[in-house]
Amino acid sequence: MENIWTISEYELTIRLLISALCGGFIGLERELSNHAAGFRTHILVCIGSTCIMLLSIYGFSQFVDEINVRVDPARLAAQVITGIGFLGAGAIMRNGSMISGLTTAASIWVVAAIGLCIGAGFMYLAFLATVLVVIILFVLNKVENAMMRHWRKREVMIHLIDRPGALANITSLFARYDIQISNMVMKSDSRMMEDGVKMPTMEVRFQLKTKKPKFFSIVMELIVANKDVIGMESEFDVRTLERNKQANTEQLSKNKEANL
Structure with missing residues (x-):
């Protein structure tokens, strides 16, 4: 029976490469739109959250059989969701009553979630989320501008x-x-x-x-x-x-x- 608490180096490499691909795919749209958090930032966030998820699941496998140790694979992942807020807040800028960067902050948060999915091996959800986010950022942005241009002040x-x-x-x-x-x-x-x-x-x-x-x-x-x-x-x-x-x-x- 395969041990669920271990992972091969090959699988680790594949997950990190997929993480870089998904994060870069979303970050490319932000980079082309000249936003502060762009291509490299999204890749780093996605790879980082993937590493933390992998560490949370597989990094403490040697302690699984200890009697007084409780293994919680979601513990470190929960800290990523909480801690990613500081990076998103840095992308939000306020000038008077005008606020910009909210969409970029949201994309950073989503990229962190995608990285956690990849780290946990939930590949289908990660790919689906990546495609949906790119569609929302690129396609729906044009649709929104076309629909709201007559009403937006x-x-x-x-x-x-x-x-x-x-x-x-x-x-x-x-x-x-x-x-x-x-x-x-x-x-x-x-x-x-x-x-x-x-x-x-x-x-x-x-x-x-x-x-x-x-x-x-x-x-x-x-x-x-x-x-x-x-x-x-x-x-x-x-x-x-x-x-x-x-x-x-x-x-x-x-x-x-x-x-x-």
Whole structure:
């Protein structure tokens, strides 16, 4: 009778290779979508959880026959499910009221579960889960975007210099590309520029919607190029304009000299 508490080196190798394959298959989609946790991260999580599952089942086989020892193959696996949360939390980012990375965090958690399945030898479930996750991440993402693009509101926060016409230039861009402003909140502030001049600024938070989502990226590029814009954050293009700060400062100095 075959001992259920032992496993060959060949079987160990096969399970780890399958783990790398399944984790990489899911991570590839995240990598192509430019997410923080991508190809290598998912492979490492899947291999790691597989190793822990194998250790939990087969790593303590020498103690199985001891009278006072209780073997629980699920004990270490339970710690993987609990502990993987720290990695998922690191993939979640919050910018104001905008939250991103939830899907990546969920994919990391699922990859850990797939690794545990492979480590336990539950291959059919592991392969089925891998296929379903890839379909959900890749195919359903396109379906969701197609179905929700007419109803979904997008939030953009723009930090710009508070001078006449600055805000009007931004709102006119939205109108030109048929982007409706559902809500707008303004907050006054001031900022010391690199030339030592303190300028009045404002933070404007927009809620936007449109029937033509392809225009969002065009408008975002035009806003970034605006000389009055200091910084911008959005759910579809989170960025700071530090790389343009020097150019903006030079432009401000030229405008100041022109007005003298």
